[in-house]
Amino acid sequence: MDKAVEVHPDDRPYAWAEVDLGAIEHNASLLAERARPAQLCAVVKGWAYGHGTIRAATAAVAGGATWLGVALVNEATDVRVRGQLSEPILILAEPPHRQLGDVARLDGVRVTLYTAEGIRAAAKAAREVGRDTPLPVHLKVDTGMHRVGAAPQSALHLAELVTASEGLELEGLWTHLAASEDPAHDDYTARQLQCFDAVRERLAAAGIRPPIVHAANSGAVLAHPEARYDLVRCGIALYGIPPRPRMPEAAGLRPAMALKARVSYVKRVAAGEPISYGLHHVCEQPTVVATVPIGYYDGVPRQLGLVGGEVLVRGVRRRVVGAVTMDQLMVDCDSDESVHIRDEVVLFGSQGGETISAWEWAERLDTIAYEIVCRVAINRVPRRYLPA
Numbered sequence: 001m002d003k004a005v006e007v008h009p010d011d012r013p014y015a016w017a018e019v020d021l022g023a024i025e026h027n028a029s030l031l032a033e034r035a036r037p038a039q040l041c042a043v044v045k046g047w048a049y050g051h052g053t054i055r056a057a058t059a060a061v062a063g064g065a066t067w068l069g070v071a072l073v074n075e076a077t078d079v080r081v082r083g084q085l086s087e088p089i090l091i092l093a094e095p096p097h098r099q100l101g102d103v104a105r106l107d108g109v110r111v112t113l114y115t116a117e118g119i120r121a122a123a124k125a126a127r128e129v130g131r132d133t134p135l136p137v138h139l140k141v142d143t144g145m146h147r148v149g150a151a152p153q154s155a156l157h158l159a160e161l162v163t164a165s166e167g168l169e170l171e172g173l174w175t176h177l178a179a180s181e182d183p184a185h186d187d188y189t190a191r192q193l194q195c196f197d198a199v200r201e202r203l204a205a206a207g208i209r210p211p212i213v214h215a216a217n218s219g220a221v222l223a224h225p226e227a228r229y230d231l232v233r234c235g236i237a238l239y240g241i242p243p244r245p246r247m248p249e250a251a252g253l254r255p256a257m258a259l260k261a262r263v264s265y266v267k268r269v270a271a272g273e274p275i276s277y278g279l280h281h282v283c284e285q286p287t288v289v290a291t292v293p294i295g296y297y298d299g300v301p302r303q304l305g306l307v308g309g310e311v312l313v314r315g316v317r318r319r320v321v322g323a324v325t326m327d328q329l330m331v332d333c334d335s336d337e338s339v340h341i342r343d344e345v346v347l348f349g350s351q352g353g354e355t356i357s358a359w360e361w362a363e364r365l366d367t368i369a370y371e372i373v374c375r376v377a378i379n380r381v382p383r384r385y386l387p388a
Contacts, residue, residue, distance in 0.1 A: 014261055015294040017050070017257055017383050019051050020254070020258075021058075021386060021387060024238060027253050028042060028059070028061075031218075031237060035228055038214075038216070038231055039066045040064055040067070040231075041234070042060035042068055042069065042238050043068075046374055047378060049239050049370065050373045050376045054079065056239075057079055057083060067089070069092050069233050070089060071091070073091060073103055076091055087108075090172075093148060094148065103125070104131055104135050110136040110171060112137075113137050114140045115158075119165060126168060133169075134169035136172070138210075139158055139162060140176070143196050145177070147176070149176070155199045156203055159203050160208070163208060174214045174215060175192065177192055180219035180227065193227055211230070212231055215229055216233065217233055218238075235370075236369070236370050239256045240253045241369045245359040255349070255357065257349075261292045261294045262292070263292060263340065266288065266291070266340060268287070268288055271286055275322035276305070276324075276330055278322075280322055281305070287334065289333065290330070290343075291330055292311070293328050296325070297380065299375040303323075303365060304320050305324050306323060311331055312356060313345050314343060315354055316352070319332045331345070348361060
C-alpha cells in the first residue's frame with residue numbers, strides 16, 4: 001500500500017510530492033531516543049503537515065511514537081477509525097462543544113480543555129454517551145503563547161472543576177512554548193517553564209497531580225531538555241525539517257518530502273523578451289526557457305520567481321523567472337539545449353548531488369518551512385510514498 005506504483009512514463013503525473021516513510025520512521029526513532037524517558041507524541045494535524053495523516057502516523061508509530069496529536073475531532077476520527085491505529089490520541093485544542101459527544105464515543109481519544117464551559121460540556125457529553133470509563137482531559141495553560149489556554153491564575157479552579165466532574169479524568173496538564181527553537185528567546189522559554197512549574201506546584205499543593213505533564217514541542221525536544229517532562233509533542237521535526245534553519249541540534253533528521261515535476265514545454269526566448277504576467281523578468285540574452293506545470297494553486301508561491309527562487313533540472317540549479325502562475329512556472333535554463341520535455345524538475349529536495357530545502361524557499365519568501373510543506377495542494381499534487 002505504501003509502495004509507489006510503477007506506471008508507464010506517459011501516464012505519470014506532471015507534478016507530485018514524494019514522501020519518504022522511512023525518513024519519518026527514522027526521525028521518530030531519533031526524537032524518541034532524544035526525549036527518553038518522556039514518551040513521543042507524533043503530531044499529525046493538518047494532514048500530517050501535508051505528508052498524509054495515516055501513512056505518516058503509521059510510520060511514526062513504527063519509529064517509536066506512542067501517542068498521536070491532532071487538531072480537530074475529524075482528524076482523530078480519521079486516525080482511529082480509518083487508520084485503525086490504537087495509540088492514544090490527543091486533540092490539541094478545545095473542540096466546538098457540539099462535537100464533544102463525538103469525542104466521547106471514540107476509544108482512546110483525549111481532549112484538551114481550558115474553559116469552564118468546555119469542561120461542563122465535556123462532562124455532559126461523557127454522561128450522555130454512557131462511557132464505561134471517564135473521558136481523559138488534558139488541561140492546557142497559557143504561559144505566554146497567548147493563543148489558547150487557561151490563564152495561570154485560573155488553572156487550579158479549572159483542574160478542580162475537572163476532578164469534581166462525573167465522567168471526566170484529569171490525565172494531563174500542558175502548555176505550549178512560543179519560541180523554543182530560537183536561542184535569542186531562551187529567557188522567554190525559561191519564563192514560560194517557570195510559570196508552568198508554578199502552576200504544577202499550586203495544583204500539587206491542592207492534591208492534584210495529573211499523571212502526564214508536557215510542554216516540549218519540536219524546538220524544545222531538540223534544544224531544551226528541561227522541558228521534556230513526561231511527554232513531548234513533535235510536529236515539524238518528525239518530517240525532517242528543523243524548527244529553524246541551520247539548527248545544529250537537528251542534525252540527523254531526514255527530510256521526508258520532495259516536491260517534483262516534469263518539464264512540459266521548452267522554447268527559446270529572444271533577448272529583450274519578457275516572461276510571465278506583469279513582465280517582471282526580461283531575458284538579457286537568448287535563453288532556453290522550460291515551462292513546468294505546477295503553480296500557485298498547487299502550492300508554489302507566486303513570488304518564488306520574483307525573489308530569486310531556484311529549482312533543480314538535470315542536477316543543476318536553475319532560476320524560476322517571472323511570476324509563478326496558477327498552474328505553471330517558467331525556468332531559465334540559460335543556453336542548455338539538452339533540457340527536454342519530461343525532464344524531472346525538483347522544486348525542493350535533492351537531485352544530482354544538489355539539494356534545495358523547504359527552508360531555502362521559506363527564507364527567500366520571508367516565511368517558515370512549515371508553511372512551504374503544508375501548502376502543497378492535496379487535491380492536485382498526488383503523493384508518492386516510498387516504503388519505510
